Amino acid sequence: xxxxxxxxxxxxxxxxxxxxxxxxxxxxxxxDDHEALVAADRCYFCxxxxxxxxxxxxxxxxxxxxxxxxxxxxAAAKTILEQNILGGMCAxxxxxETLCEQVCVRETAEGKPVEIGNLQRYATDTLMAAGVHPFExxxxxxKKVAVVGAGPAGLSCAHRLATKGHDVTLFDAxxxxxxxxxxxxxxxxxxxxxxxxxxxxxxxxxxxTVEHGxxxxxxxxxxxxxxxxDAVFLGIxxxxxxxxxxxxxxxxxxxDAVDFIAELRxxxxxxxxxxxxxxxxxxxGMTAVDAAVQAKLLGxxxxxxxxxxxxxxMNASEFEQELAATKGVRIITNALPKAVxxxxxxxxxxFEYTDNDLNPTGQTVRLAxxxxxxxxxxxxxxxxxxxxxxxxxxxxxxxxxxLDGVWAGGDCASGGxxxxxxxxxxxxxxxxxxxxxxxx
Numbered sequence: 538x539x540x541x542x543x544x545x546x547x548x549x550x551x552x553x554x555x556x557x558x559x560x561x562x563x564x565x566x567x568x569d570d571h572e573a574l575v576a577a578d579r580c581y582f583c584x585x586x587x588x589x590x591x592x593x594x595x596x597x598x599x600x601x602x603x604x605x606x607x608x609x610x611x612a613a614a615k616t617i618l619e620q621n622i623l624g625g626m627c628a629x630x631x632x633x634e635t636l637c638e639q640v641c642v643r644e645t646a647e648g649k650p651v652e653i654g655n656l657q658r659y660a661t662d663t664l665m666a667a668g669v670h671p672f673e674x675x676x677x678x679x680k681k682v683a684v685v686g687a688g689p690a691g692l693s694c695a696h697r698l699a700t701k702g703h704d705v706t707l708f709d710a711x712x713x714x715x716x717x718x719x720x721x722x723x724x725x726x727x728x729x730x731x732x733x734x735x736x737x738x739x740x741x742x743x744x745x746t747v748e749h750g751x752x753x754x755x756x757x758x759x760x761x762x763x764x765x766x767d768a769v770f771l772g773i774x775x776x777x778x779x780x781x782x783x784x785x786x787x788x789x790x791x792x793d794a795v796d797f798i799a800e801l802r803x804x805x806x807x808x809x810x811x812x813x814x815x816x817x818x819x820x821x822g823m824t825a826v827d828a829a830v831q832a833k834l835l836g837x838x839x840x841x842x843x844x845x846x847x848x849x850x851m852n853a854s855e856f857e858q859e860l861a862a863t864k865g866v867r868i869i870t871n872a873l874p875k876a877v878x879x880x881x882x883x884x885x886x887x888f889e890y891t892d893n894d895l896n897p898t899g900q901t902v903r904l905a906x907x908x909x910x911x912x913x914x915x916x917x918x919x920x921x922x923x924x925x926x927x928x929x930x931x932x933x934x935x936x937x938x939x940l941d942g943v944w945a946g947g948d949c950a951s952g953g954x955x956x957x958x959x960x961x962x963x964x965x966x967x968x969x970x971x972x973x974x975x976x977x
Contacts, residue, residue, distance in 0.1 A: 542814065542838040547790060547908050549811045551836025557807045560834035564725045565629070565655060573659045576652045577606040581642055588637040588653060593954075594621040594962045598637060602656055614664035615671045617657055622696045622965070623689055625665060625735050626718050627958045628658035630726050632823075634856045636958075665734070670741035675702035677744075680975045683708065683766040685753060688716020689957045690947025691772030692739060693964030694971075699744035701972045706766070707745055710752030716774055717948070717957060720799040723827035724807075725834070759921045763942055768971045771922075771930065771938070771945040772964060775915035775955075781819065785877030794818060794828035794912035801831055813908030816840045817886055819874055820912030821851035826858070828910045829866045841867045841904055843874070847893055875901065883909055917949055926951060936967030944971055 540548040552560070568576060582599040589598050596617050604613035617624040633639075633654040641650035664671070680703045684695045687709035695705045713719055718732040740747075751757050753773060762769045778793040780786060790813065804810050812835040818828050821844035829842040842861060844851055848870045851858060861868060872888040873895070879885065883906050890900045917928055923938035924931045929951040936944040946963030948955050 540836075542836050545814050545907065547811045547813045550808050551812060552808075554808055557835070561725045561728070561807060563728045564723075565658075567662060568652070568655050568659045573605055573610070573656060574608075576656055577602045579643060580606070580651045583642060587640040587642070588651075591636045591640045593636070593956070593959045594627075594965070596620045596624070596657075598653055601660060602651065602653070605656055605660055610660045610663040611667065611669065611671075613656075613660035617661060618664075618671065620965075621958065621961050622693055622739060623718070623735060623957065623961050624657055625661040626689075626722075626727065626732060627961065628654050628661060629731070630718075630722050631956070631958050632854045632856070635854045665738050670738065672696075672700050672742055674699055674742060674744050677704070678702040678975065680704070680767045681706070681765075682768045682770065682971060682975075683762045684770045684772065685709075685757065685762070686716060686772035686774060686947070686949075687711075687714035687736075687747065687749075688772055688774050688947060689718060689960035690950075690964035690967075691716065691770065692736065693961040694770045694772060694944075694946065694968045695745050695964075696739050696742055697965050697968035698971060699742045701968070703744070703767075703972070703975065705745045707747045708751045708757060709747070709749050710755050710776075712749050714747060714749070716772075717960075720802055721795060721824070722802070723798065723831055724801045725831075726827075727802075753919045753921055759923075759940075759943070763940070767942070767975055769943045770936070770964070770967055770971065771943065771949060772947045772960070773917075773919070773945075774948045776918040777916040778911060779914045779916055781874050781877075781911060781913065783874050783876050785879065785883070788877050788879050789882035790879075790907055791877055791883055791909045791911065794820065794824050794910040795915065797828055797910055798824065798831070807835065810835060812837050813906070814838045815905040816908045816910070817904050817906040818842045818910045818912055820844065820914075821846065821853060821870075822912065822914070823853050823857060825910075825912035826853045826861050826866075828912055830861050830864050832908075832910070833864045833866055837908075839867070839905070840865065841869055843869045843872050843888060843904070845871070845873045845891060845895060847871055872902065873897065877909065878903070883907060915948075934966075935970035936963060937970065 580602040601613040601616040638650035644650035715732045816832040816837045930945045944967040947960035
């Protein structure tokens with residue numbers, strides 16, 4: 538029997554293949570040459586550009602847009618990539634609506650910012666399509682650095698170190714590089730295997746050896762790395778997922794949203810991915826929205842995103858919230874999970890309403906659910922680590938940890954937003970500090 542939106546349970550093939558292709562097409566189609574010139578022409582090229590201040594990687598945004606406007610997108614790409622080597626992916630996934638575009642003078646005056654993200658994508662895609670890698674390695678220093686974690690922070694750190702002439706060994710526990718960019722981003726935000734293509738492009742710098750299937754505690758020890766290498770950078774992300782800590786959480790059908798998103802990103806056939814008829818996503822961040830929207834795009838009949846605080850406290854941007862709503866996701870706020878109900882497998886989940894201070898009101902509601910995705914945050918894993926505070930590795934502004942010769946950055950480290958662009962900046966800055974230390 539063919540599955541459809543009304544089929545009960547967790548099944549594959551709720552939608553025909555052509556609908557899945559449409560649903561998971563590029564969220565923001567790229568600009569063509571004419572569109573890019575028109576978009577660039579709207580920029581005022583501010584001297585004290587607020588967009589630059591808002592960019593975690595300090596890209597000279599007015600300069601690269603001027604370079605596009607003068608017909609030199611490859612030069613614009615180099616301007617971007619000098620500061621953000623993963624500028625292509627960041628152009629796709631950065632919440633520009635809360636960073637550079639939010640403070641754009643055009644946004645302030647007219648309510649319509651310059652399309653900074655789309656212009657950044659236009660420039661970097663143009664350069665990558667030409668097969669150009671605009672950076673060269675310096676003369677070999679003879680120094681060796683271990684980078685653990687091939688996500689945004691680790692890739693950024695490894696590339697910058699390679700340009701300085703150091704030999705880098707990049708370790709990752711997974712079978713593919715990319716980290717969050719490869720496994721943690723909604724499929725419609727990064728189509729055509731772009732994350733993998735970007736990694737391959739980045740590796741053209743040379744001097745970086747990659748070893749997959751190796752992570753801390755899984756073939757690697759920090760003490761051994763410290764003895765074998767001149768410096769170590771940890772960009773290990775957050776591998777663990779927070780628990781709901783409610784009765785019935787272990788029932789079948791209660792899953793981690795990050796695993797669901799990773800499955801979608803690696804699926805060769807979206808029609809083979811199983812999804813429930815009644816799906817509930819618990820959380821209020823980007824991961825929760827990505828899971829909820831994609832559940833709907835796979836053909837789930839009812840998808841509810843439930844967050845314990847008010848809508849204004851959600852970590853997902855207003856754009857992401859509106860995207861979820863337009864795709865048919867029901868957003869419920871001020872509701873805390875109390876129990877997962879069902880005989881072996883989840884059938885319902887009970888919530889209790891809260892006030893704005895998370896105080897329970899005594900009022901409860903039950904939602905039908907044959908599939909529940911947990912997206913309530915992740916946690917640091919592993920014991921062989923530098924000093925940790927509040928669940929993250931304690932670092933200085935340049936990424937130094939409590940251990941001599943060990944740096945860290947990205948989601949695993951303290952002091953930054955859990956964003957790709959922030960991770961790239963932290964990896965880059967740590968690499969500069971590592972180079973300075975090795976050159977002393």
